[in-house]
Amino acid sequence: EAGVTQFPSHSVIEKGQTVTLRCDPISGHDNLYWYRRVMGKEIKFLLHFVKESKQDESGMPNNRFLAERTGGTYSTLKVQPAELEDSGVYFCASSQSPGTYTDTQYFGPGTRLTVL
Amino acid sequence: AQSVTQPDIHITVSEGASLELRCNYSYGATPYLFWYVQSPGQGLQLLLKYFSGDTLVQGIKGFEAEFKRSQSSFNLRKPSVHWSDAAEYFCAVGALSSSARQLTFGSGTQLTVLP
Numbered sequence: 001e002a003g004v005t006q007f008p009s010h011s012v013i014e015k016g017q018t019v020t021l022r023c024d025p026i027s028g029h030d031n032l033y034w035y036r037r038v039m040g041k042e043i044k045f046l047l048h049f050v051k052e053s054k055q056d057e058s059g060m061p062n063n064r065f066l067a068e069r070t071g072g073t074y075s076t077l078k079v080q081p082a083e084l085e086d087s088g089v090y091f092c093a094s095s096q097s098p099g100t101y102t103d104t105q106y107f108g109p110g111t112r113l114t115v116l
Numbered sequence: 117a118q119s120v121t122q123p124d125i126h127i128t129v130s131e132g133a134s135l136e137l138r139c140n141y142s143y144g145a146t147p148y149l150f151w152y153v154q155s156p157g158q159g160l161q162l163l164l165k166y167f168s169g170d171t172l173v174q175g176i177k178g179f180e181a182e183f184k185r186s187q188s189s190f191n192l193r194k195p196s197v198h199w200s201d202a203a204e205y206f207c208a209v210g211a212l213s214s215s216a217r218q219l220t221f222g223s224g225t226q227l228t229v230l231p
Contacts, residue, residue, distance in 0.1 A: 004159065033218065042120075043160075043206065045218035056218065091160065095217075105219060107152070107160035 002026070004108035006092050012114045018080040021111045025074070025094030031055075032075050033095075033105060034067060038088035049075060082115045089113070118143040118209050122222035129197050130230045137192040137225050139181075139207030148210035149190045150219065151181055155203040163205075166190065177201070202229040 005024045013019050025032045034046040046065070047057040051072035060067070064083070069075040079086055089112050093105040119142045129135055141147055148167050152160040164175025171183040181192045190207060204226050208219040 031217065035219075035221075040223075042223040043208075043219075043221040045220070048217055059218065093160075104162055104165065106162070109157065109159040 004092055004094050004106055006090075006108040006111050008111060009109065010112045010114075012116065013082055014116055015084055016081045018078065019082055019113060021077045021079075021090050021113070023075045023077070023092030023108060025092070026096075026106055029094035029096050029106075030072070031095040031097075031103070031105075032069060033093040034075070034077055035091040035093065036088050037091065037110075038085070043091065046077075079113075082113075084115050087113055087115045118147070118211065118220045120207050120209050120220055120222035122205075122207055122225050124225045125223070126226045126228070128228040128230060131199050132196050135192075135194045135197045135201070135227070137205050137207075137227070139190045139192065139222060140188050141190060141207070141209045142188065143209055147190075149181075149183060150208040150210065151175065151179070151190075151192050152206045152208060153203045154206065154224075160206065163192070197227075197229055199229045199231065202227055 007022045011019050030051050032049040035043050037043045045059040048055045049069045052069050066078045089110040091110045093107045095103040095105045097103045121140045123138050150165045151163040154160050163179050164173045166173045166183045173181050179194050183190050204224045206224050207222045210219050
């Protein structure tokens with residue numbers, strides 16, 4: 001069974017540009033999460049999808065970040081326009097059962113974003 | 117609000133030595149606790165988790181962790197470290213709520229293993 005995949009693995013962009021990160025969860029997983037680790041600090045939650053609906057977006061830093069999950073499969077996270085402080089590693093995770101809040105979150109390898 | 121503290125940013129041990137990585141949490145109720153490991157170029161891999169029951173939890177790769185409610189701790193241990201254990205280790209606490217499922221992570225402990 002394929003794990004969580006993320007694309008691209010690395011992205012280097014100029015300040016003010018737009019970047020779109022993609023996450024493909026494990027097949028059949030209804031829950032999809034985005035997290036971010038900035039400057040070697042702790043990994044922080046951004047948002048949580050259940051299928052195509054945003055269940056919790058309390059961690060989104062500002063309106064420059066837009067997450068979508070059309071059709072309840074893969075998800076994209078767009079940063080527009082990117083700022084220097086957006087640099088970091090963006091992780092995606094998925095888990096199986098929306099009715100069981102103890103299910104395990106499986107993480108992808110992350111996308112390293114560098115904003116110059 | 118929940119929080120996790122990993123007091124050790126970097127630990128160095130010799131191969132074959134024992135290992136203990138510290139984790140303290142702050143949470144208003146019974147926590148749901150995890151240890152994840154990230155090797156270079158890899159995603160976060162779950163080592164073990166605690167939800168309820170036996171406070172000593174066995175995980176993969178020979179790791180174990182003990183939940184101590186009185187100390188608000190969930191320390192990770194391994195009796196004999198292998199060179200392949202060199203990685204970054206993260207402790208996390210999960211919210212026990214169907215509406216708030218996110219994990220709160222500590223800042224990580226980087227483990228170096230000397231030959």
